Amino acid sequence: MESKAAKNLFIWATVICTAVFIWLTIDTHLSIPKRTNTDQLTDEVVSGKRVWHKYNCNDCHTILGIGGYYSPDMTKVYSSRGENWLKVFLKNPESPDPQRRKMPNQKLSDDEIKKLIAFFKWVDAIDTNEWPPEPITVAKATGAPIKDTAQILKGKNVYNQNRCDLCHRIGGQGGVIGPDLSHVGTKRDTQWLSQLVKNPKSINPTTQMPAYPQLSEDEVQALTGFLGGLK
Amino acid sequence: MTYESQKVAIKYFVISAVFFGLQSLVGLLLILKYIWPDPLISILPFNTARAIHTNLLVVWMLFGFMGGTYYVVPEESKTELYSKKLADLQFYLLLIGGLVGVIGFLFGWTAGRPLLELPVELKWAVVIVALIFIFNVFMTMLKTKKWTAVQGLLLGGLAMLAAMWLFAIPFFKNLTFDYYYWWWVIHLWVEGAWELIAASLMAFILLKITGVERQVVEKWLYIEVGLVLASGIIGTGHHYYWIGTPGYWLWWGGIFSALETVPIVLMVFDTLRHVKHRKIEIPDRLVLYWTIGCALFHFFGAAVMGMVHTLPQVNRWTHGTQVTASHGHLAFFGAYAMLILTVIYYALPKLKGLTQFNQKRGFWVFWITVSMMLTIGLAFGVAGVIQSYMQRGLGIDFLTVQGFMKPWFIAVFIAGLGFFAGVILYVIDVLSLAMKKS
Structure with a gap:
């Protein structure tokens, strides 16, 4: 291949792939409102997201699988823990077990907790193409079923x-x-x-x-x- | 070195090395938090330390790229820099910005988006620094008689880097859109703009050390960079599997991210071929080691590990686990850390007018950092596989599984100590080279 041809390859490959990417981006924009229920994206949810950012939660926890890997993923925390659990936990997250990994108490106000939970509730309903996946097998160490509903x-x-x-x-x-x-x-x-x-x-x-x-x-x-x- | 103004690169290289040292130190702190209960939880909790670790990485790499650019551009354009004063000013602005950012994190001044934690005010400051830098580089290139591919692609990469950064600035109400454009910064930087910059700098070094004709080197540069962008831009889709974006991204992302390995394989062959068909002897063994090592590690860390983990069928289980940490460490080290060290080991002695210097320390740095980072990456990888299997596959609780991963975190810590020692040696090497009287 000649230099000139290589240069042309570079230019055309870039232009075409950028165009395709922009086209896919436009289509994604059109489908996200439905997949993320933007009609339920209230001001309270948005302020909850600001609380999430304010305390830099995302550098310990992942959400939608993105962020720090130090702490559990928050994508489905609303449905798996429930509102009451979250309320109590966020007020005082400290574990009584000194050997366990701890979450520092962020001293969130009741209002902040309420907003954060609204944010988690909204995130929980995002259509994530079924991620996180259901476990394949059930590990059974006690009488309790591990694959919990x-x-x-x-x-x-x-x-x-x-x-x-x-x-x-x-x-x-x-x-x-x-x-x-x-x-x-x-x-x-x-x-x-x-x-x-x-x-x-x-x-x-x-x-x-x-x-x-x-x-x-x-x-x-x-x-x-x-x-x-x-x- | 032929032009006086190239010397401005020295201070960029020094700060790049020092920040690399700091980044590794914070990395050690982070892994300790995985192993034992954290005594620093109220002063420097994990999230703050992680923000510092990743932002120091970005800043030291930017210093490295900028220093490298200031070294390469005058020689490529065959002229002095447009303005040495602007290059100095821009250096201090970036240094102050970086320090304010890191200290700000300690006091909770954060935008709270992973890797893009810099508060909005500092993000705009970064825009200003980037504009000064690009202006200076562009004006220098305008004085050139003949535009080379190295110049053009370097400038293109820098422009893309600055343009993508703009997506880091707004607040997004919708988390899905937030991450959609978050990847325009993160992914299109590391698998787009940075690749352009790195490939151009590497082409320059290959040109200089092997004496292979410019036409040949530049032809391959075009082909590789063309394929990087062709696969990498749509390859952004491998981050759009599970974040609320449509299902067709599993196809687009899966196929194009598999294609992303092609240019990296070409880079390996291309480097080896240029070295084999060299027109001049390569007396500088150290730079040769870094050059080839960089190509191979880039291939392993970014291409192999990246491809395996971005197949949708695999990623479904490994997404958001330590597998990502493994790939992240290996890819960044192979593709960029080693590239910047190659550039510095090539350029710094020349800037000091040293035709010969003791390379023993440089070889120690090479073998220690390469072997230790390989161990860190593999240990994170094993931890990640355990996590994917037990937590995702068997549905066992997060913290319980972390207990099973502990031996591998300990392995990361031990290798991390070794790595840190290698980096300290490197910092000493850079400082002593920079302080040598020419």
């Missing part, structure tokens, strides 16, 4: 948040004051469990277990759904 995960969060593990244990992890719950689903149904959670004394007047009136009906349902599934 959103509801089960929510129940697990209620369990963790209310520190049930201080007294109870599942799969060998947790306290010894209360009964082992690893296979509680084989003995008790969800109805029995939810009555126990709401008012333990109504089932056993001498029990030391405290009542949890602060749990919403929704949370009780998630919790008992999770416990009932431990078989």
Whole structure:
């Protein structure tokens, strides 16, 4: 090939590929509103994104898989953790376990937390071509199903948040004051469990277990759904 | 060295080396945070340290490219620089801007977009620095009698670098658009503009050390750079698989990013062929080592690792894991860090008028940094594969999986210590060369 031809190759390849790229960009612009539900991209969501930037969250966490790899991905955090969990966690993210990787307390105001959660909720609904993928196999180390549905995960969060593990244990992890719950689903149904959670004394007047009136009906349902599934 | 004004490059090279040292040091801090609970969490948390690590990288590479350009352009254009004063001014502006940026991060002054954390005010300052730089280079080239491909493509790369930076400035309400244009900076820099700059600088060095005819070198430069842009521009699509953009990007991105390996393979053959058919003896073994090493590492880190990980079927599982960290380290080191070190080891002795200098230290730097970065990249890679398998494949919780990855983080730390030692040796080498009386 001559020098001149090489130069022409360079120029034409660049021009054509740039043109194709711009064409694809225009088409992408046309389809993003639907794929990202821009009708739900409210001011609150946008201010939530500003909170996300303000604290530089993205340099520890990934979102849509982009960012720092130090901390979990935030793309589906809204559906997997639920609003209440996020509210409590963001207020005080510090882990009680000194050996665990920690998130520093950003001292977010309630307003900032609300906005950030609105942002996560909007991100959760983006059409990501099914990313992150569903796990191929299910790793089963305890009686608990690992491939959690959103509801089960929510129940697990209620369990963790209310520190049930201080007294109870599942799969060998947790306290010894209360009964082992690893296979509680084989003995008790969800109805029995939810009555126990709401008012333990109504089932056993001498029990030391405290009542949890602060749990919403929704949370009780998630919790008992999770416990009932431990078989 | 033939022109007095080329000397302006010396200070660019020195700062480039010093910032490289700092970047490696912060890298060590970062990996420690993966291994043990972080005692610095309230002073220098991971996100701040990462912003410093990546921005120092960009700044030291910009210093390297700019210094390299100021060395090459007068010799290519056969004239003194248009303005040495502007080159000085631009140096201090970039230095101050870089330092203010890094110190600002420590106080939470951030735009909060990964790699583009510089606050908007500083981003505009970067635009001003870039404009001064390009103006100075362009005016110098205007004085030339004959435009060469090296000049043209170098200028084109610099213009593209500045133009793409503009997409770093606005605030995007929609996260998908945010990342869509974020990649116009990140991807179109490293797989577009920077490749142009790097290939032009490398062509210049090959021309000088091998004595192969300019026509031949420039012909291959055109072909390679043409293929880089042809594959790399649409290859941006390999970042558009999972961010809310349409599904056809899996095809466009997958195919074109596989094609991105072609020009890099050509660069390897081309470098080896020029060296083999050299018209003059190459007395400078050190530069020869860096040149060939750079081509090979560029191929391995950017092309091989990049291609494997951008196949949509693979990327689905590895996206957002330490596999990306592995590829990032290997590719940046092979494609750009080694290129800049090649340029500096070629140009700095010439700028000081040294026909001979002790190259022993330079060879140590070469072997230490290359072997240690290879280890770092591979260890991150293994950690990433474990993460993809356990977290994505088996659905095990993030932090639990991080525990299984720990031995590999420890390997990264140990190799990182070695790498840091190599970089310190390099900084000492550059400083002692720069301070030598010519």
